[in-house]
Amino acid sequence: MLINLDFEANEPIYTQLKHQIIVGIAKKELVPGEGLPSVRAMAADIGINLHTVNKAYQQLKREGFIQIHRQKGVVVNPDGVPQAGxxxxxxxxxxxxxxxxxxxxxxxxxxxxxxxxxxxxxxxxxxxxxxx
Incomplete structure (x- = not known):
């Protein structure tokens, strides 16, 4: 999945990153159980601060889109995204x-x-x- 960020946009970078990952999941470009780059790797790959990536990942984790494991790293929620309540x-x-x-x-x-x-x-x- 290709991440494209607009550094001139009014929308914060972490929000853009979060939304692009959600779009990847919605379009099935990212499937349950699939690994994502570590915070450091993602930050280096797209040229942003690792705290920005961490903030996006933490929000995605809180909302049930991803899981973060010490051994497995960052993965798309293997159980799928929780249904809307x-x-x-x-x-x-x-x-x-x-x-x-x-x-x-x-x-x-x-x-x-x-x-x-x-x-x-x-x-x-x-x-x-x-x-x-």
Whole structure:
């Protein structure tokens, strides 16, 4: 999996790294049990501070995307990513709320917003609509 970071973006580097790893898992480019580079190796490979990588890894671990073992290193959660619970659904609504508000202010209607969402779901479901 190729990691591309935008050092000029407003989004923090650790967030970009975290999101790219999640995208890799969603697209099945990273599969359960697959190893990821160590914090030091990842930092060296992409030219960023190891504390930045560690912060991304710790958030991914806390959210159930990866596991960190002393012997095995960093691996994509072998049991798969935990399914969405009520907390995730609540956070999803909180995340979408300002995005939808801004879209309304900028003249993007409900159907166009939903179309964007459908296109993105297709991207992660191998070109097919409606996932699980």
């Amino acid at each position: 009520e907390d995730h659904r609540t956070n999803l609504k909180k995340t979408l709320h300002p995005l939808i508000a801004e879209s309304v202010c900028r003249g993007i209607g409900e159907l166009e917003f939903i179309q964007f969402c459908q296109e993105l779901f297709k991207e992660f479901n191998g070109g097919k609509g409606e996932g699980k």
